[in-house]
Amino acid sequence: MDYAIDIRDLTVAYREKPVLWDVDLQVPPGVLIAIVGPNGAGKTSLIKSSLGLIKPAAGSVLIHGRPYSEQRSTVAYVPQRGSVDWDFPTNVLDVVTMGLYGRLGWFKRPGKSERIEALKSLAQVGMEEYATRQISQLSGGQQQRVFLARALVQDANVYFMDEPFQGVDATTERAIVELLQNLRKQGKTVAVVHHDLQTVPEYFDHVMLLNVRRIASGPVEEVFTEDNLRTTYGGRVAFVSALSAARKQ
């Protein structure tokens, strides 16, 4: 079977400390998958090693059957919002245009057609009137939408998003979820690091539970169980049972 994301035996360590241990993940195409796990579970490391940004100690990652280096143009990445300096002297349109740098390749500068594309994807996230705004003047939710627009403009097949809901208000969260579900309807695969366990069943169709090891992954109704959550989140049982009580309602 052709998996959109096919991770096998992935082990990642910073110095000797393994942060991902023998992780497997197979995601079929056209799936919206949540990656959940406590802080420090290795979610960001999983995404970064899938994108060749961290060299794994062992294991392999294939995107639609080929290594990432051959699939760059079909993969988009939304880093954690806090990973960049929002005081950088640039404006919104410019940041979104960066999504097209990969397609432009070395040396070639973005021109008018790139700016038009960038404006279109800004419109998709409802931010076209912010195009010339200095990025330091954006709220957290706006920053997140700019990052999303930057990924959309890449017109990829596979999207990796690291905490796209972090610091976002409820209205923006709905709008983002709708965008993600639209991507899935177009047959794209979207993997999203997500923190709010309550909304997993509502937003996503697959889920991966991760805590250094892969606890479980698959369709939400099969693997998003109290047992699996307990294994993933360890001691914080009270929190997990409160959650499952909430789900039963």
Next chain:
Amino acid sequence: MSASLEIQLIAVVVAVTCALPGVFLVLQRMSMMSDAISHAILPGIVIAFFITGNLSSPWIILGAAAGGLLTVALVEVLRKTGLLKEDAAIGIVFPALFSVGVILIAQYAGDVHLDIDAVLLGELAFAPFDRITMGGMDLGPRALLVMGVILVVNVVFISVFFKELKLISFDRALAGALGFAPALLHYVLMGLVSVTAVGAFDAVGSILVVALMVAPPASAYLLTDGLKPMIVVSVVIGAVSAVAGYWVAHWLDASIAGAMASMSGVLFLSILILAPHRGLWSVQKRRSNQALLFGRKMLVIHLYNHEGLPEAQHECRMDHLEDHLRWDHAFASRAIRSSLQNDYILQQGPHLSLTETGRKYARSSLVEL
């Protein structure tokens, strides 16, 4: 060309050449790196000098560049251990390399030109006397030619890789994911910082190199909203510091390099205070305007709430506001004056009352709350 003009020209070229890579150091929060590199190139220079026995050979520049890259590599190694942050790693690497350079000089070259004072401060005043001639023809001061070549290299590199440098400076992870080899570009950029430092170092000494790489870009950062304007403004501020430094030194009969460094610092301080939007003064003013706006709102809402009630006579007296709203006298007077100017209130003796505009403003402010 007169010596005075030549010195100023050299100073400007040095300043501009330093400002260009400096922009990226400041944006990547690696200002310390300029300090590190400008010191750590010393052992590279000394070793190249031992090998060639000549201070003006191109090998000196290569040796220095190697010293700079060694710094970057060692910092990277230390940082990757996860034990140290980047600035701490820099703080360990450069004194180590610099002291190796100093020890080498002290041990083996005690009596050659490589003395520490010259290394730290340089002497621009003598630059016009060290000239390059070819076939009996005078080509100009060596410092000017060397820095001119380095300037061209910097301009070409930054123009050609503008998009890539912007991307790695803003979002290194995306740069990596898109296949732009951020680590490689980083080393090339640091290589240029090293070459720039050694070229400038010979003319103006290492303290000025640090000042000129960091202060003009940091000033420009406060004044501009885009990367291109930031580069242009850095270059202009660098050049202004150079010329102003020259004349201050001339006037005070002081070291030109020292005066240039001071001028770049003075400019930075003035801009830090006075820059529109991001300067300390305008930030302070914005805060105080916000406080005043809030004061007006409180005042009209207070008057609105008590309007027409029996206690209004008493509640709406000026002196009472200070008690009731817990405002100090100065702020209360400012809020009242500003509300009068905005036509929100009327004043009859000590009594305040709302105008129709003021009533509307109070109602709309209440809705906002």
